[in-house]
Amino acid sequence: AQTVTQSQPEMSVQEAETVTLSCTYDTSESDYYLFWYKQPPSRQMILVIRQEAYKQQNATENRFSVNFQKAAKSFSLKISDSQLGDAAMYFCAYRSAEVQGAQKLVFGQGTRLTINP
Amino acid sequence: DVKVTQSSRYLVKRTGEKVFLECVQDMDHENMFWYRQDPGLGLRLIYFSYDVKMKEKGDIPEGYSVSREKKERFSLILESASTNQTSMYLCASRGAGRRSNEQFFGPGTRLTVL
Numbered sequence: 768a769q770t771v772t773q774s775q776p777e778m779s780v781q782e783a784e785t786v787t788l789s790c791t792y793d794t795s796e797s798d799y800y801l802f803w804y805k806q807p808p809s810r811q812m813i814l815v816i817r818q819e820a821y822k823q824q825n826a827t828e829n830r831f832s833v834n835f836q837k838a839a840k841s842f843s844l845k846i847s848d849s850q851l852g853d854a855a856m857y858f859c860a861y862r863s864a865e866v867q868g869a870q871k872l873v874f875g876q877g878t879r880l881t882i883n884p
Numbered sequence: 885d886v887k888v889t890q891s892s893r894y895l896v897k898r899t900g901e902k903v904f905l906e907c908v909q910d911m912d913h914e915n916m917f918w919y920r921q922d923p924g925l926g927l928r929l930i931y932f933s934y935d936v937k938m939k940e941k942g943d944i945p946e947g948y949s950v951s952r953e954k955k956e957r958f959s960l961i962l963e964s965a966s967t968n969q970t971s972m973y974l975c976a977s978r979g980a981g982r983r984s985n986e987q988f989f990g991p992g993t994r995l996t997v998l
Binding site for chain 1 (some may be wrong): 942
């Protein structure tokens with residue numbers, strides 16, 4: 768079974784600085800997707816960024832980018848120019864592209880990010 | 885915009901009560917999911933459904949059941965609530981197909997069992 772590990776329960780960063788959240792995963796599959804989800808306090812979880820394993824290029828969405836290291840099974844999220852609105856719980860997630868059916872997401876434990884003004 | 889709604893944001897029940905958590909999505913998604921979220925454990929899948937009347941057990945189905953009579957609605961049932969089922973419950977939906985990537989979440993129901 769696949770597992771996802773986020774080893775940083777909490778992180779903090781000064782506003783306008785850059786922070787990197789770590790995520791590692793374990794799988795024997797070669798075709799899969801990786802995601803970062805953001806859950807702001809008392810608000811709905813939303814997708815931040817996604818990466819398809821067959822793509823070598825790292826995904827980027829505005830101030831959010833990933834460092835996808837397939838051989839190392841590492842998928843970190845970099846937030847540049849941190850803003851107060853980035854404060855949230857961040858979840859890394861894995862989904863198989865090989866298995867038929869609903870293809871469930873497997874989540875990490877989450878990292879709570881605090882932005883210091 | 886995709887909307888996933890849940891019937892309650894906060895719910896307080898007593899041990900032994902039967903509890904229904906309702907989830908509705910408005911994007912005609914085939915797949916629907918129920919998770920529970922606990923500090924330090926992330927989200928754990930309870931049950932999911934890939935079609936009407938179809939259901940599959942997730943990682944922690946014990947003590948729960950589900951119902952999907954209509955495509956847009958997926959209900960989570962706690963037959964006899966226990967204190968260890970106090971948690972945040974999240975519903976989600978996603979379209980079919982390998983490339984249908986984004987999973988949309990509801991706002992969550994924080995359930996307290998006394």
